[in-house]
Amino acid sequence: MRSEMSKPEELVFGTTLSDHMLMIEWSKEKNWMDPRIIPRQDLNISPAASSLHYGIQCFEGMKAYRSIADDSIRLFRPDMNMKRLSSSMDRLQMPGFDFNHSQLIDCIENLVLLDQKWIPEGEGYSLYLRPTVIATHKFLGLAAPDSLLLFCITSPVGPYYKSGFAPIRLTTDTPYVRAWPGGTGAAKVGGNYASTMKPQAEAAAKGYSQVLWLFGDDESITEVGSMNVFFFLINKETSRPELVTAPLDRGDILPGVTRDSILQLTRSWGEFDVSERFPTMPEIAQAAKEGRLIEAFGAGTAAVVTPISCIEYQGNDIEIPATGKLTQRIWDEITGIQYGKIEGPEGWSIPIGDHQ
Amino acid sequence: MRSEMSKPEELVFGTTLSDHMLMIEWSKEKNWMDPRIIPRQDLNISPAASSLHYGIQCFEGMKAYRSIADDSIRLFRPDMNMKRLSSSMDRLQMPGFDFNHSQLIDCIENLVLLDQKWIPEGEGYSLYLRPTVIATHKFLGLAAPDSLLLFCITSPVGPYYKSGFAPIRLTTDTPYVRAWPGGTGAAKVGGNYASTMKPQAEAAAKGYSQVLWLFGDDESITEVGSMNVFFFLINKETSRPELVTAPLDRGDILPGVTRDSILQLTRSWGEFDVSERFPTMPEIAQAAKEGRLIEAFGAGTAAVVTPISCIEYQGNDIEIPATGKLTQRIWDEITGIQYGKIEGPEGWSIPIGDHQ
Numbered sequence: 001m002r003s004e005m006s007k008p009e010e011l012v013f014g015t016t017l018s019d020h021m022l023m024i025e026w027s028k029e030k031n032w033m034d035p036r037i038i039p040r041q042d043l044n045i046s047p048a049a050s051s052l053h054y055g056i057q058c059f060e061g062m063k064a065y066r067s068i069a070d071d072s073i074r075l076f077r078p079d080m081n082m083k084r085l086s087s088s089m090d091r092l093q094m095p096g097f098d099f100n101h102s103q104l105i106d107c108i109e110n111l112v113l114l115d116q117k118w119i120p121e122g123e124g125y126s127l128y129l130r131p132t133v134i135a136t137h138k139f140l141g142l143a144a145p146d147s148l149l150l151f152c153i154t155s156p157v158g159p160y161y162k163s164g165f166a167p168i169r170l171t172t173d174t175p176y177v178r179a180w181p182g183g184t185g186a187a188k189v190g191g192n193y194a195s196t197m198k199p200q201a202e203a204a205a206k207g208y209s210q211v212l213w214l215f216g217d218d219e220s221i222t223e224v225g226s227m228n229v230f231f232f233l234i235n236k237e238t239s240r241p242e243l244v245t246a247p248l249d250r251g252d253i254l255p256g257v258t259r260d261s262i263l264q265l266t267r268s269w270g271e272f273d274v275s276e277r278f279p280t281m282p283e284i285a286q287a288a289k290e291g292r293l294i295e296a297f298g299a300g301t302a303a304v305v306t307p308i309s310c311i312e313y314q315g316n317d318i319e320i321p322a323t324g325k326l327t328q329r330i331w332d333e334i335t336g337i338q339y340g341k342i343e344g345p346e347g348w349s350i351p352i353g354d355h356q
Numbered sequence: 357m358r359s360e361m362s363k364p365e366e367l368v369f370g371t372t373l374s375d376h377m378l379m380i381e382w383s384k385e386k387n388w389m390d391p392r393i394i395p396r397q398d399l400n401i402s403p404a405a406s407s408l409h410y411g412i413q414c415f416e417g418m419k420a421y422r423s424i425a426d427d428s429i430r431l432f433r434p435d436m437n438m439k440r441l442s443s444s445m446d447r448l449q450m451p452g453f454d455f456n457h458s459q460l461i462d463c464i465e466n467l468v469l470l471d472q473k474w475i476p477e478g479e480g481y482s483l484y485l486r487p488t489v490i491a492t493h494k495f496l497g498l499a500a501p502d503s504l505l506l507f508c509i510t511s512p513v514g515p516y517y518k519s520g521f522a523p524i525r526l527t528t529d530t531p532y533v534r535a536w537p538g539g540t541g542a543a544k545v546g547g548n549y550a551s552t553m554k555p556q557a558e559a560a561a562k563g564y565s566q567v568l569w570l571f572g573d574d575e576s577i578t579e580v581g582s583m584n585v586f587f588f589l590i591n592k593e594t595s596r597p598e599l600v601t602a603p604l605d606r607g608d609i610l611p612g613v614t615r616d617s618i619l620q621l622t623r624s625w626g627e628f629d630v631s632e633r634f635p636t637m638p639e640i641a642q643a644a645k646e647g648r649l650i651e652a653f654g655a656g657t658a659a660v661v662t663p664i665s666c667i668e669y670q671g672n673d674i675e676i677p678a679t680g681k682l683t684q685r686i687w688d689e690i691t692g693i694q695y696g697k698i699e700g701p702e703g704w705s706i707p708i709g710d711h712q
Contacts, residue, residue, distance in 0.1 A: 013496070013497050014404070014495050014496030014497040015494075015495060015496075015497075017404060017494075021403060040403070041403075042400040042401055042402055042403070043400070043401050043402075043403055043408075044398040044399070044400060045398055045399050045401055046398055046399075047377060047396070047397075047398070047399055047488070047507055047509045048370070048373060048486075048509060048511075051408060052399075052407060052408075052413055052488060052490055052546070053413070053415050053486070053488060053546060053549070054546050054549035054550050054553075055411045055413065055545070055546025055547040055548070055549060055550035055551075056546075056549075056550045056553070057408055057409070057411065057546075057550070059409050090554075091551075091554060092550050092551070092553055092554065093553035093554040093556075093557050128496065130404075130409070130496055132403070132408060132409060134408055138371075138373075139370050139371060140369070140370030140371075140484065140486055140509075140511055141369050141370040141371075142549055142552070142553070142556070142582060143553075144553060144557060151403055153403045153404060153496075155404075155496055174538075175538055176538045176539075177536050177537065177538030177539055180533055180536040180539070181533065182530075182531055182532045182533030183532075183533055183536065183539075183551060184547070184550070184551045189411070189547070189550060189551075190408070190409060190410050190411025190412075190413075190546065190547060190550070191411040191540070191545070191546060191547015191548070191550055191551060192411070192547070193409070193410035193411060193412075193498055194410050194411035194412045194413070194448050194540070194545060194546070194547055195411075195447075195448070195539060195540045195545075195547060196498070197410075197412070197448055197449035197498070197499075197500060198446075198447060198448065198449040200449075200498070201449050201500060226498060
């Protein structure tokens with residue numbers, strides 16, 4: 001039954017794919033066509049398809065989890081992924097962006113059910129889901145595509161952390177900029193990622209895991225690698241503890257599902273201030289110097305949270321106490337909800353078949 | 357012989373493709389493999405290929421011309437396209453970016469020779485060449501690709517202007533920004549184009565052909581649509597005529613082959629000042645008001661030059677005398693060189709088989 005499968009403990013993120021894939025085509029004449037689930041196979045794409053030339057492509061990252069508490073397979077806030085996929089398509093002027101979110105969740109659920117043997121058992125394991133929309137329009141001019149393909153492939157993944165958290169070391173010292181107001185930083189589109197490969201390689205060559213992206217003359221902190229980023233510190237003005245992450249209204253921050261979940265959860269606790277505002281690098285450096293920086297972590301679907309242990313800034317390393325209590329608590333809460341051990345807010349952890 | 361071909365006068369840019377394509381694969385183990393010219397066909401691409409998810413793709417636009425003066429088929433400055441393709445690949449951290457430029461020109465020439473019946477005769481007609489490099493790496497993680505495909509397809513195109521120049525009307529009133537220093541604006545990569553589809557559609561809905569892209573608080577003028585842009589004006593400081601286009605050193609301007617050719621040509625004439633500096637919208641608005649703005653035009657491979665007749669700025673239309681003498685002269689010179697009627701600078705118009 002698991003003939004092609006790796007042993008779960010040997011899984012490497014994004015390399016093993018399950019047996020089937022979802023395919024839904026859109027054309028100007030026929031609009032969205034009937035969804036098909038077919039054996040996973042290579043795509044036949046015209047060499048003139050505008051997804052290959054003009055980056056007309058967007059995607060989502062989601063996971064299906066085997067509940068620890070019962071027999072269910074669960075998705076985590078899939079409505080958020082549908083909303084973002086629609087918004088990414090709209091940003092790229094893709095027609096069909098107003099698809100029915102609930103119907104697409106149904107299709108994805110059917111795919112997961114068919115390939116459910118590919119979801120390894122045990123906490124930390126999941127089936128990574130990758131809904132993707134590409135332009136298939138055969139046209140070398142630059143135009144809104146007259147045909148699209150929405151497909152979803154899935155990939156079993158193991159625990160992000162094999163033996164406790166693995167804190168990451170970051171650098172801010174890069175000449176590159178990830179995103180800007182008026183660009184595509186708030187959409188999950190291919191172009192945002194291609195541009196980060198070289199900065200990432202240069203950071204790695206200096207011994208840092210990721211780039212911590214700054215923007216503008218005030219060096220506001222936007223994201224880390226391809227995650228959102230949070231700082232937990234004692235605010236200089238208020239002398240109160242504050243959890244800070246970048247706001248969405250400037251349009252250069254990806255509206256992460258994990259980001260939103262952390263904001264909602266920590267606000268519901270009511271134990272400290274929770275702010276959506278841009279922390280600046282001078283502010284963080286000063287907080288670290290004055291002992292007011294408590295924790296820092298990245299947040300995203302793949303890792304949930306990733307503690308940050310060091311930030312290079314203007315040639316100096318700012319060391320941060322690794323993996324504090326807050327990072328651990330957020331991890332416990334969110335993974336607890338994802339695996340059905342903890343009852344989360346309504347609609348967060350949805351057994352397949354139960355979504356609205 | 358022309359069974360599948362449209363009548364030359366009915367050609368629509370980018371829709372008709374010739375019979376063959378060039379394919380060259382790269383892998384980590386084998387480096388660049390032997391080039392193959394095969395019948396044009398759909399590509400088989402893994403649904404996990406990183407070109408479809410992370411925008412790891414770049415391309416070039418070139419043309420092959422039938423000489424008016426002799427029997428030769430000519431390319432225009434293909435070395436510039438090779439240099440830019442290499443630099444785009446490097447920006448995306450694509451391995452193999454240090455390919456042999458001359459060998460790739462040879463391969464492209466062989467493709468053009470095989471499909472030479474697809475090059476329509478007559479001035480204004482050409483075979484558009486689209487060398488493209490995509491990542492074929494099957495991996496859902498974000499990493500430098502371990503496999504690439506370089507392919508080239510070709511498409512016969514007719515005259516850009518059917519009956520004299522067709523001046524374009526532009527708007528600067530858009531919330532979008534094309535490129536940013538530290539981004540990918542200087543590379544010919546997919547992500548730069550996908551992001552302009554929505555701004556373009558919004559401009560069209562207001563009755564303008566293209567967006568004139570501004571950048572920064574000083575509203576410096578960077579590009580128009582997907583072309584470079586030139587202004588010919590009487591400089592306020594010097595009272596001398598000056599041809600101005602944006603400089604490359606900020607890293608947000610595509611180094612266009614036509615742009616470079618116009619700079620070299622007009623400098624060789626020695627008749628007016630030629631400047632690579634950022635014109636600003638307030639400067640252009642003032643020049644127009646004071647009668648000092650003589651001409652404005654876009655520059656690119658598809659159109660060579662495109663006169664600009666109007667620029668919307670802060671809700672008002674600035675009208676510009678359409679198609680002046682300079683635009684026409686540059687058109688005559690460059691197309692004259694491309695079609696072998698005029699002897700251009702050494703290495704510009706190269707009969708196939710003659711490049712170094």
